[in-house]
Amino acid sequence: MSLAIPPQSQAHQPGVEKVMKPLAVHIRPEYRGSGKLAGKRALITGGDSGIGRAAALHFAREGADVAIVYLEEHEDAKETVRLIEAEGRKGLALAGDVRHSAFCNDAVSKTVEAFGGLDVVVNNAGVQYVSLDLTDITDEVWQHHMDVNVNGYFYITRAALPHLKNGSAIICTSSINAFSGNDSLVAYSTTKAAEMGFTRSLALQLADKGIRVNAVAPGPVWTPLQPSSWGVVDPQAVADLGKDTPMARCGEPWELGASYVYLASEDSSFVTGQTLHVNGGKVING
Numbered sequence: 346m347s348l349a350i351p352p353q354s355q356a357h358q359p360g361v362e363k364v365m366k367p368l369a370v371h372i373r374p375e376y377r378g379s380g381k382l383a384g385k386r387a388l389i390t391g392g393d394s395g396i397g398r399a400a401a402l403h404f405a406r407e408g409a410d411v412a413i414v415y416l417e418e419h420e421d422a423k424e425t426v427r428l429i430e431a432e433g434r435k436g437l438a439l440a441g442d443v444r445h446s447a448f449c450n451d452a453v454s455k456t457v458e459a460f461g462g463l464d465v466v467v468n469n470a471g472v473q474y475v476s477l478d479l480t481d482i483t484d485e486v487w488q489h490h491m492d493v494n495v496n497g498y499f500y501i502t503r504a505a506l507p508h509l510k511n512g513s514a515i516i517c518t519s520s521i522n523a524f525s526g527n528d529s530l531v532a533y534s535t536t537k538a539a540e541m542g543f544t545r546s547l548a549l550q551l552a553d554k555g556i557r558v559n560a561v562a563p564g565p566v567w568t569p570l571q572p573s574s575w576g577v578v579d580p581q582a583v584a585d586l587g588k589d590t591p592m593a594r595c596g597e598p599w600e601l602g603a604s605y606v607y608l609a610s611e612d613s614s615f616v617t618g619q620t621l622h623v624n625g626g627k628v629i630n631g
């Protein structure tokens with residue numbers, strides 16, 4: 346089922362879905378919901394596209410109402426909300442910048458107001474800028490990674506926590522790069538490792554409250570992040586995405602969706618502080 350991806354690039358982050366060749370698949374038509382998240386209310390950052398959209402559509406099919414936070418990709422967000430609503434659930438799109446705590450507070454408030462509460466938070470909005478040499482990373486680029494990938498996860502979670510209760514779940518999208526390192530993604534990998542520390546420590550802090558905190562660490566996945574990060578440096582690197590995994594391919598967003606369902610639902614009630622490695626077969630230590 347290897348995906349044929351031609352060389353390509355998108356000039357700016359965040360990238361968008363509609364110019365990706367081929368278009369990504371976020372949920373399989375034959376995926377059957379079984380009410381695993383019936384009546385739950387979820388907030389997913391970066392939920393307009395890619396892995397976040399996959400989580401959003403799987404949550405909706407499992408019975409959850411879903412709010413998505415995104416930066417500025419209005420068309421992608423509109424389409425995600427349309428697809429959530431097509432599952433018979435409520436969808437809410439919230440545009441703004443997770444680097445600002447005031448926006449994160451507001452996004453959580455609007456979600457609670459629209460849905461009457463909040464049960465599941467997915468921290469997933471992220472940026473990734475490729476740099477082959479550490480000395481080429483400017484203060485601004487380094488700080489941008491920290492602001493979105495680390496501070497954004499903190500701001501959203503801090504705002505959400507007062508609304509969460511026994512049975513609630515927090516899921517952080519980390520990356521294989523937190524574990525394996527990546528010679529071209531030092532700043533990014535640093536933030537993805539920070540997210541792991543955040544996940545594990547918060548899991549310990551919240552264990553006695555019955556609020557679970559886990560991570561998903563994807564390997565290479567076909568999302569707008571790829572042509573808008575690797576593609577800027579080398580369009581051929583996009584075509585080669587995932588060829589170095591044991592399965593010799595990249596994953597599709599739909600292949601991540603059920604992991605988020607598992608970590609959000611009661612099926613994982615004895616699991617906290619853990620990481621699901623969905624990466625095409627690379628064995629991870631740690």
Ligand code: NAD
Pocket residue numbers: 359360390391392393394395396397414415416417418441442443444469470471472473493518519520521562563564565566567568569570571
């Ligand atoms: P994506 O481009 O679809 O999603 C990233 C989202 O982050 C965007 O939709 C954008 O709206 C949001 N975002 C970026 N900056 C923001 C800001 N300042 N404020 C609010 N939102 C902002 O790409 P994706 O690959 O689905 O990325 C989702 C997560 O998956 C990221 O955390 C990424 O690090 C992680 N990840 C991706 C891969 C992969 O191969 N695609 C692998 C490992 C981890």
Ligand code: MG
Pocket residue numbers: 359360361393394395415418421569
């Ligand atoms: Mg997007």
